[in-house]
Amino acid sequence: MTHAEFEKEGPVVDDQFRLAIDKIPGLVWSSLPDGYVDFLNQRWCDYTGLSMDEAMGWGWQVAVCAEDLPSLVDTWKTVLSSGEPGEAVARLRRFDGTLRWFLFRAMPVRDEAGVVVKWYGETTDIEDQKRAEALLAGEKRLLEMIAKGEALHPTLDALCRLVDDNADGGHCAIRLVDSAGRRVQHGAAPALPPNDRPEQVIVSDIASDARLKDSEWAELALAQGWRACWTQPIMSLEGRVLGTFGLYAETSGEPTPQQRNLIEQCCHIASIAVERMHSEDTLHQVRAELAHVSRAASLGALTASIAHEINQPLSGIVTNASTCVRLLDSDPPNIDGARETARRTIRDANRAADVIARLRALFRKKSVTTESLDVNQAIREVVALLRRDIEASHVSLRTELSARLRPIAGDRVQIQQVVVNLVLNALDAMSTSRDGARRLFIKTEPAGGDHVRVVVEDSGVGVDPADAERIFDPFYTSKHDGMGMGLSISRSIIESHGGRLWAEANRDNGATFAFTLPTSVAVTATGPDDPRVPANA
Amino acid sequence: MTGSSKRTSPLVGVVDDDESVRESLPDLLRSFGFAVDAFASAEAFLSSESLPRTDCLILDIAMPGMSGPELQHELAASGHTIPIVFITAHGGEDARPQLIKAGAVDYLLKPFSEEALVHAVRRALSVP
Ligand SMILES: Nc1ncnc2c1ncn2[C@@H]1O[C@H](COP(=O)(O)OP(=O)(O)OP(=O)(O)O)[C@@H](O)[C@H]1O
Ligand SMILES: [Mg+2]
Numbered sequence: 001m002t003h004a005e006f007e008k009e010g011p012v013v014d015d016q017f018r019l020a021i022d023k024i025p026g027l028v029w030s031s032l033p034d035g036y037v038d039f040l041n042q043r044w045c046d047y048t049g050l051s052m053d054e055a056m057g058w059g060w061q062v063a064v065c066a067e068d069l070p071s072l073v074d075t076w077k078t079v080l081s082s083g084e085p086g087e088a089v090a091r092l093r094r095f096d097g098t099l100r101w102f103l104f105r106a107m108p109v110r111d112e113a114g115v116v117v118k119w120y121g122e123t124t125d126i127e128d129q130k131r132a133e134a135l136l137a138g139e140k141r142l143l144e145m146i147a148k149g150e151a152l153h154p155t156l157d158a159l160c161r162l163v164d165d166n167a168d169g170g171h172c173a174i175r176l177v178d179s180a181g182r183r184v185q186h187g188a189a190p191a192l193p194p195n196d197r198p199e200q201v202i203v204s205d206i207a208s209d210a211r212l213k214d215s216e217w218a219e220l221a222l223a224q225g226w227r228a229c230w231t232q233p234i235m236s237l238e239g240r241v242l243g244t245f246g247l248y249a250e251t252s253g254e255p256t257p258q259q260r261n262l263i264e265q266c267c268h269i270a271s272i273a274v275e276r277m278h279s280e281d282t283l284h285q286v287r288a289e290l291a292h293v294s295r296a297a298s299l300g301a302l303t304a305s306i307a308h309e310i311n312q313p314l315s316g317i318v319t320n321a322s323t324c325v326r327l328l329d330s331d332p333p334n335i336d337g338a339r340e341t342a343r344r345t346i347r348d349a350n351r352a353a354d355v356i357a358r359l360r361a362l363f364r365k366k367s368v369t370t371e372s373l374d375v376n377q378a379i380r381e382v383v384a385l386l387r388r389d390i391e392a393s394h395v396s397l398r399t400e401l402s403a404r405l406r407p408i409a410g411d412r413v414q415i416q417q418v419v420v421n422l423v424l425n426a427l428d429a430m431s432t433s434r435d436g437a438r439r440l441f442i443k444t445e446p447a448g449g450d451h452v453r454v455v456v457e458d459s460g461v462g463v464d465p466a467d468a469e470r471i472f473d474p475f476y477t478s479k480h481d482g483m484g485m486g487l488s489i490s491r492s493i494i495e496s497h498g499g500r501l502w503a504e505a506n507r508d509n510g511a512t513f514a515f516t517l518p519t520s521v522a523v524t525a526t527g528p529d530d531p532r533v534p535a536n537a
Numbered sequence: 538m539t540g541s542s543k544r545t546s547p548l549v550g551v552v553d554d555d556e557s558v559r560e561s562l563p564d565l566l567r568s569f570g571f572a573v574d575a576f577a578s579a580e581a582f583l584s585s586e587s588l589p590r591t592d593c594l595i596l597d598i599a600m601p602g603m604s605g606p607e608l609q610h611e612l613a614a615s616g617h618t619i620p621i622v623f624i625t626a627h628g629g630e631d632a633r634p635q636l637i638k639a640g641a642v643d644y645l646l647k648p649f650s651e652e653a654l655v656h657a658v659r660r661a662l663s664v665p
Pocket of ligand 2: 421424425485486487
C-alpha cells in the first residue's frame with residue numbers, strides 16, 4: 001500500500017487488534033513502506049500528549065528531543081532503504097515536557113514476493129536503564145580515579161558531581177572527619193547538619209523537624225532554599241565513621257528508592273576513597289620507615305667519619321688532662337697553666353657531647369610499639385601498597401592467607417617493613433625473568449600450634465644454597481644500588497619479635513623466604529629509644 | 538725561650554688542621570721539655586723557617602690540602618729526613634703498614650696516651 005492509497009482507504013487496523021494494541025504496556029506504532037506513520041497506539045498518544053492526527057506521518061517528530069532528532073531520522077531512513085530491522089535511541093518528550101530516553105525499534109513485514117509492505121515499531125522507555133548505565137560509568141570512573149591513586153579531594157569532588165547529575169534535583173555534600181578530628185567539606189551544597197552518629201538520618205522537612213528546632217543550621221539551609229536533607233554515615237570496613245554523606249532536596253519529602261540507592265552507592269565509594277587514602281598514608285609511613293632504615297643502614301658507611309668526629313675532641317681531652325696533671329705536679333705547681341688546660345678539657349668534652357647529640361638527632365627513630373597484630377591484615381596492607389610496584393614489574397601475585405591465623409604481638413610497621421623488604425627483593429630478583437614467568441606467591445599459615453609462618457616465594461634468579469646465610473649479612477648485596485641492609489634488618493626485626501627468618505632455594509627456579517613469629521606470648525620489641533613511649537606520643 | 542732552648546731542646550713540629558690539637562699537644566710536649574712549633578697545614582710547615590731545624594714531626598693524616606702521607610713523600614723527595622710520628626682520628630689500623638714502610642716511626646690513634654706519645658717522640662729523636 002502506498003502513501004496515496006492509505007490516504008484513500010484509511011488505517012487498515014481492525015477494532016479488535018486496535019484494542020489489543022492499545023492495551024500493550026508499550027508505545028507501538030506502524031508505518032507504510034516509505035516511513036509514513038499510519039498508526040500509533042493510545043499509550044503513544046497519552047505519553048506524548050499528541051493526538052493521533054498530530055503524530056501521524058512525520059508529525060511525531062515534534063515529540064523527539066531536537067538534539068536527538070537528526071540522528072534518529074537518519075537511522076530511520078537507513079532502515080527504510082535497507083528493508084532490515086533496525087533500532088535507535090532518542091529522548092522523547094512526555095506530555096509534561098519531561099525528556100526520557102527511549103529505544104525505537106522497527107520491524108518490516110513482507111509479502112510473498114519479499115517486498116516490504118509495512119513497518120511495525122515499538123518504542124521502549126529505557127530512561128532507568130540509561131541512568132543506571134550513566135551512574136555505573138560514573139562509578140567506574142571514580143573507582144578508576146581511586147585505583148590510580150588520585151588525591152582524595154578531587155575524587156570526592158567528582159563523586160559529588162556524579163551525585164548532583166543523578167539525584168533528580170538533589171544536591172550532595174560530603175563531610176569527612178579526618179584523623180585529627182577536623183571536618184572537611186565537599187560539594188556545592190551547604191554544610192551538613194552537625195551529626196556524626198553512625199546511622200541514617202532522614203529529615204524530610206527541615207522547617208518542621210523537631211530534631212532541628214532552633215538549629216542555626218536549619219535556618220541556614222532553609223535560607224538557601226533546601227527543604228529536605230538525607231544523610232548517611234560513611235563507614236570504614238571496621239565500622240568507624242569516616243564522615244557523612246548528605247543529599248539535599250528543594251522540596252520536602254522522603255528520598256525516592258533511586259535516591260536512596262544513590263546515597264547507598266556513593267557512601268560506599270566515598271568509604272573506598274577515604275580508606276584508600278588511609279592506606280596511602282600507611283604507605284607513606286612505611287616508605288618513611290624504609291627511608292629511615294636506609295639512612296640508618298648508611299651508619300656503617302658513616303662510622304669512619306663519626307669516629308673521626310668523636311676521636312678528635314677525645315684526643316684533645318686526653319692531651320689537655322695529661323698536661324693539666326703534669327702542670328699541677330710540677331714544682332712549683334703551674335696553677336694558671338693547669339686552669340687553662342682544664343678549661344680546654346671541658347670545652348673538648350662539650351664538643352664530643354655535641355657530636356653525639358647531632359648523631360642521635362640524625363638517627364632517631366620513632367619508638368617501637370607492641371600491639372596485637374593480625375598478620376594477614378598487615379600483609380594485605382603491604383600488598384595493597386605495593387600493588388603498583390608489583391604491576392609495574394609485570395609480576396603476577398597470588399596470595400593464600402590462612403583464616404586460622406592467631407594474632408601475634410608486635411610492631412605493625414616493623415613487620416610490614418620485613419614483608420616490604422622481601423617483596424621488593426623478590427621483584428628485583430625477577431627483573432631479568434621472562435615477562436610471563438614472573439610469579440610472586442605470598443602465603444600465611446599456622447605453624448607448630450603457637451607460631452605463624454609467612455612465606456614469600458618468587459620465580460626469580462634464586463639464591464645459591466652456599467649464599468643462603470651470607471645474604472643476611474649487613475652490606476651483602478649483588479645490586480648496583482643495593483645497600484645490602486634489607487635482609488639483615490629484616491632478620492633482626494623478626495628475631496626481636498622472637499621469630500626466625502631464613503631463605504631456601506626453590507625446587508625449580510626462584511627463591512623462598514620464610515619467617516615465623518610466635519603467636520601468644522607478648523614480646524616487647526626494643527628500639528633505640530625508650531620502647532615504652534608509643535609512637536606519635 | 539725559643540732562642541735559648543733551640544740548641545738545648547729538640548724541636549718537635551706538630552702539623553694538624555684541628556685547632557684543639559695544635560693547642561693541647563704543644564703544651565704537653567713542652568711540659569716534657571721539648572720545643573714545639575705547630576702548623577695548621579702541610580703547606581704552612583713546608584714554607585716555614587722551622588723546616589730545616591725540625592728534629593721530629595707529629596703529623597695528622599687527613600688534612601685539607603696536602604695530606605700527612607703526601608707531606609711525608611714530599612719531604613723524602615726533597616731530601617729531608619725528619620722522623621715522623623703519624624696521628625689520626627680515623628680509627629682504623631689499615632694505613633699503618635704502608636706508612637711505617639715509607640719510613641714513619643710510629644702511628645698513633647687519637648686519642649692516645651701521654652706515654653704512647655712521649656715514647657714515640659723519644660724513639661723518633663733517637664733515630665739517626
Ligand atoms: N628473592 C631473592 N632472590 C634472589 N636473591 C635475593 C633475594 N632476596 C635477596 N637476595 C640477595 O640477597 C642480597 C641481599 O639482600 P638485601 O635485601 O639484604 O639487600 P639488597 O636488596 O641488595 O639492598 P637493600 O639494602 O636496598 O635491600 C641481594 O642483593 C640479593 O643478592
Ligand atoms: Mg633488599
